[in-house]
Amino acid sequence: MKGKIEIDQDLCKGCELCIFFCPKKLITLSDKLNAAGYPPSAFSGNGECTGCATCALVCPEVAIEVYRG
Amino acid sequence: MAKILMTGNAAIAEAAIRAGCRCYFGYPITPQNELTEYMAAHLSRREGCAFIQAESEISAVNMVYGASVAGARAMTSSSSPGISLKQEGISYLAACQLPSVIVNMSRGGPGLGSISASQSDYFQSTRGGGHGDYRTIVLAPASVQELADLTRRAFELADKYLIPVIILGDGMLGQMMEPVEFKHEAPSALPVRAGALRGAKGRHSRFVRTFTSNPAELEEVNWSLFRRYQLIQKQEASCENYLTEDAALVVTAFGIAARIAKGAIKQARALGLRVGMFRPVTLWPFPSEQLKELSKRAKYFLDFEMNMGQMIDDVRLALEGGGDVSFYGRPGGVIPNPTEVLRVITRVYHQKGLNQ
């Protein structure tokens, strides 16, 4: 199963929960700040994402959409 | 419809049901329990109705808040200490503009007080015992018939102006038994109030709230409420004039005190004293214009209340210095008798030289 996610970096508050919970460690913290002053998460985008949606499940801001197929 | 003999407490309950009130939430407290019990007997197993003896007066007024927001005609009743508990709820009802009726069959205070009739909740009712700038309409019946009529009126005014309405009775009115005629049957259904929250079917979701983090928004809410209060003051102030056309001395009194005073005034008239009575029926809005008008021909007033002097403030404010106001009061739940009031009337009448 291949998957990918899209992170809305304007909604992200840099809580790092998606980073912590991603089983494949495919998310990292940006070194730039968003307009709200938080360093948002960024998807590494490599082909290992399975679309398990764990990141979206734990994201408090509903900032992540998940695709699978 | 024939007249039937009923206690005041029961008459209020019957009138409320006939006005379409199908949600009653209350808590036992003397001297109004017959009202709560009447509602239990009539609403608690009836389809489409709700009776709850709540765990406290606070809970009861919050149940009224919920039922009103969902569009029902809802009522609670209590007596002085229980009404103190409801003040937060009343502030919220006023802020959210929720039609509702709160009945206070007042008793002696302060504190646990006495269970006997008193009028010491005038300030609490008209100045608002709850926090914030708000008003409630306050109705002061003086007979069992008027308890019934004003209960119906309370629901109509509440719906018309989206405001909580307080019926300020007392322990004596609640317990006394008089013939009463109910002129209306209960409606089979009432139209759903616009703005009621009943689930957002076919429309956008709505929310009802009072809190804002923006003071300017709250300021606008307050101004808007007060524009409505001005309208109510213009349109709904009501009073009774008893023998005031030629009166040299006018007794000002409300509720049960007015009943007692009427007896004294009849006796005074029989003795040749030109005495009358001005009885506010709405305590808020206070019938200031009518009183001011009366003061053009009557200069001497005797304010008689079963408290330490509360309505007298509104009398003086209305007269704007254009009248001489004496006071007679009995607090604590003591019921004065007409003879005693006649003695005071006579004394004031002579002291002010009105017998010349």
Added chain:
Amino acid sequence: MKKIFSRPRSLKKAVFHYCPGCGHSIIHRITCEVIDELGIQDRAIGVPPPGCSVFAYYYFDVDMVESAHGRGAAVATGIKRAHPESVVFTYQGDGDLAAIGTAETLHAANRGENITAIFINNAVYGMTGGQMAPTTLLGMKTTTSPFGREDKYEGHPIKMSEILAQVNGACYIERTAVNSPANIRKTQKAITRAFRNQIEGLGYSLVEILSPCPTNWKMSPVEAWQWIDDVMSKEFPLGLIKDTTGRGDAH
């Protein structure tokens, strides 16, 4: 590829004002997912509390009415009695439900009011700046227990779910948490059951949710989520506490 996860329909597209890692954000979302799944968006009426979630109505796209502090169960009772076709839920914090609202909560449960209570337990008073809550743990320092909560002076944390389980009218009580993917899924199932019970007229349902408050616990979001596993759930054990519905959905 197909989109398999996005914002639930009954969750408004608004930026949450909650702190990074706050449990409210998660719980709002999963409650809206349940509302969507059960198809009750047009019947739901929510009663949020004073507190951090006072603005819940900015997020839940259902009818909502503010309640005075602690009175949510009474307000919900009034709504449900006046309009039984609605699906009424309270959303209450630990002060709201277990301090000032104890009487209203207990008696609504006792009467078996057909309402759903979502109880957010974060062991502290968040909105007002981190004071002690009835559920604050022993030893926990808050602004009103600056020396650490001590049994002798401040009493023990109170277990509302276990207390309410004693009451006949409460048909379903479960304690969950939102500090891990597995727990978030369990919470969603519990909330689903709590709403289903109301729809079927089975009585009062409560879901107590251990929820992180990184700001007032003075931890990072990840640390706060872990603290629930390591410490908080030892005091407030997760699991089914009462179920008299006879349905026994397994998770």
